Amino acid sequence: MTKLRLAIVGAGPAGIYAADILLKAEKSFDVSIDLFDALPAPYGLVRYGVAPDHPRIKGIINALREVLDRGDIRIFGNVKFGEDITLEDLKRHYNAVIFATGAVKDADLSIPGIELEGSYGAAEFVSWFDGHPDFPREWPLEAREVAVIGNGNVALDVSRILAKHADDLLVTEIPDNVYAGLKESPVTDVHVFGRRGPTSVKFTPLELRELGELRDVDMIVYDEDFDYDDAARAAVAGNKQVFVIDKVLNQWRQREVGQASRRLHLHFFAKPLEVLDDGNGHVGGFRFERTAPDGEGGVVGTGEIREIPIQAIYRAVGYFGSPLPGVPFDKKRGVIPNREGQVLVKDPDTGHSQQMYGVYATGWIKRGPVGLIGHTKSDAMETVRHLINDLGNWWTPEQPDEESVVKMLDERGIRYTDLDGWHNLDEHEKALGEAQGRTRIKVVPREEMVDISTGTEAAAQA
Missing domain, CATH: 3.50.50.60 (FAD/NAD(P)-binding domain)
Structure with a gap:
C-alpha cells in the first residue's frame, strides 16, 4: 500500500488542523506526519499571538492538545526551516510538505x-x-x-x-x-x-x-x-x-x-x-x-x-508573512503564491505560474492574515484535498523511513524537542503558576525551554 510521508512546517493551529484533517480523511494510502516548528513549544499564534487575558480563545489549545496527544503525529520543536533543515532535506525524507508558518x-x-x-x-x-x-x-x-x-x-x-x-x-x-x-x-x-x-x-x-x-x-x-x-x-x-x-x-x-x-x-x-x-x-x-x-x-x-x-x-x-528559503513568495501580499493551497512558481522562460509539486501551504501564509483561528479548519481542508488528489505528483524520497529524520537532526547536533518534551514544559509552567496561586507562568528564554523539555535542567541539578 502507498504511504505518504508528510512534513508540516509550523505547529500552530493551521499545521495541527491540517495534520488532523489528513489523518481522518478518506484516502487509499497510509500516512505518517512530522510537524516541525522553530519554537520549542507548539500551538503557534494561540500561545504567542493571543493576549494572556483571553482564556476563552486559549481554550482552543485544549482541542489542539487532544490531536497531538493521540500520538499519531510526531513533533520536532526548536527546528528552524532554512537553518536546521532545508527544502532539499525534506525532499530527501518526505513525499510532500505543507507550510503553515503563519504571519508574525x-x-x-x-x-x-x-x-x-x-x-x-x-x-x-x-x-x-x-x-x-x-x-x-x-x-x-x-x-x-x-x-x-x-x-x-x-x-x-x-x-x-x-x-x-x-x-x-x-x-x-x-x-x-x-x-x-x-x-x-x-x-x-x-x-x-x-x-x-x-x-x-x-x-x-x-x-x-x-x-x-x-x-x-x-x-x-x-x-x-x-x-x-x-x-x-x-x-x-x-x-x-x-x-x-x-x-x-x-x-x-x-x-x-x-x-x-x-x-x-x-x-x-x-x-x-x-x-x-x-x-x-x-x-x-x-x-x-x-x-x-x-x-x-x-x-x-x-x-x-x-x-x-x-x-x-x-x-x-x-x-505580514515572511519568506522561506527555496519557497516562492509574494512580496506584496506577504504570502506563498498558491492555488487553493497548491504552491505556484513562475516559469522563468514564460513568466507563467505553474504548480510546484510536493509543496503546499495553509493558514495565513496561504491566504494572508484574515479570519479567526476557527477559519483555519476549512482552509486546511482545501489544501489537504489537493494533497490527496496529487498522489501521482508527490516527491519520491531517498530515505523515507521515520528514523532517518531523527538521525539527521542528531548528526547535526540540533537540540529538538518532542511531544514528551512539551508535556515536561507544560507541567513545569503549571507548577510555577501553582506556587503563586496562578494557572501557569510561562518560561520565556529559549534555552531554558529546551532544557526543561529535554530534561537537561533536571539532570544538571541532580
Whole structure:
C-alpha cells in the first residue's frame, strides 16, 4: 500500500488542523506526519499571538492538545526551516510538505515619522507580552499618552494590555518580566484611531465588551463620531454583529467618566497623516485628518487636521508573512503564491505560474492574515484535498523511513524537542503558576525551554 510521508512546517493551529484533517480523511494510502516548528513549544499564534487575558480563545489549545496527544503525529520543536533543515532535506525524507508558518511580522504603515523612537509594531509588542523567546525581555513602557493605529482585534488587545492595571493580569499566564514591566508603566491615556466609522470596525463584540470591563479605566467615545449616514444606519439594522457593537458604544456614551486613573479613547473617522518628532528624534505627537462618510460605506477626507500629544505609538494595521528559503513568495501580499493551497512558481522562460509539486501551504501564509483561528479548519481542508488528489505528483524520497529524520537532526547536533518534551514544559509552567496561586507562568528564554523539555535542567541539578 502507498504511504505518504508528510512534513508540516509550523505547529500552530493551521499545521495541527491540517495534520488532523489528513489523518481522518478518506484516502487509499497510509500516512505518517512530522510537524516541525522553530519554537520549542507548539500551538503557534494561540500561545504567542493571543493576549494572556483571553482564556476563552486559549481554550482552543485544549482541542489542539487532544490531536497531538493521540500520538499519531510526531513533533520536532526548536527546528528552524532554512537553518536546521532545508527544502532539499525534506525532499530527501518526505513525499510532500505543507507550510503553515503563519504571519508574525507587522504590516507597514507608510506615514512620515513612523520610524521615530517610540514607534512600535503591535505584533512585536504582542510577542513581548506573550513571552515569545526570540524577543527582548524588556519593553520601553515610558509613555503617559499612547496612540494605537487600527480598528481590529489586535489593536484592541494592545490597547487593553496598555491600559489595564498589571495586578489584574496576575490571574493569567503572563510571564514575570512582563508583569514587572507593565507594573511600572506610567500610562494614563491610550488613544485608538480608526479611519472609518463605528459601524465599519473589524473587531468583534466580545473584544469590545472586554474593554468596558477594565477596572479603573474610563472608556471615552466622542459624540461627533455617531452622526450616522444612511449606509451606517443600514449596517446597524442589517448586521447583528454591527448592531451589538453599536449598542455597546452607545452605552458607553451614557457612562459617567472622570473618576478613573486611566482612560481609553476610541477615535473614529481619523486618517493617520504623520507621527510628530518631539525635537529629539522621539515620538512627540500624532497628526491625523478628520474623515467623513462618503454615503457608500467608505470615507473621504474633510481637510480638517488635528493633533494630539503622545510619547509612543503602536501600528496595528495587520500582520505580514515572511519568506522561506527555496519557497516562492509574494512580496506584496506577504504570502506563498498558491492555488487553493497548491504552491505556484513562475516559469522563468514564460513568466507563467505553474504548480510546484510536493509543496503546499495553509493558514495565513496561504491566504494572508484574515479570519479567526476557527477559519483555519476549512482552509486546511482545501489544501489537504489537493494533497490527496496529487498522489501521482508527490516527491519520491531517498530515505523515507521515520528514523532517518531523527538521525539527521542528531548528526547535526540540533537540540529538538518532542511531544514528551512539551508535556515536561507544560507541567513545569503549571507548577510555577501553582506556587503563586496562578494557572501557569510561562518560561520565556529559549534555552531554558529546551532544557526543561529535554530534561537537561533536571539532570544538571541532580
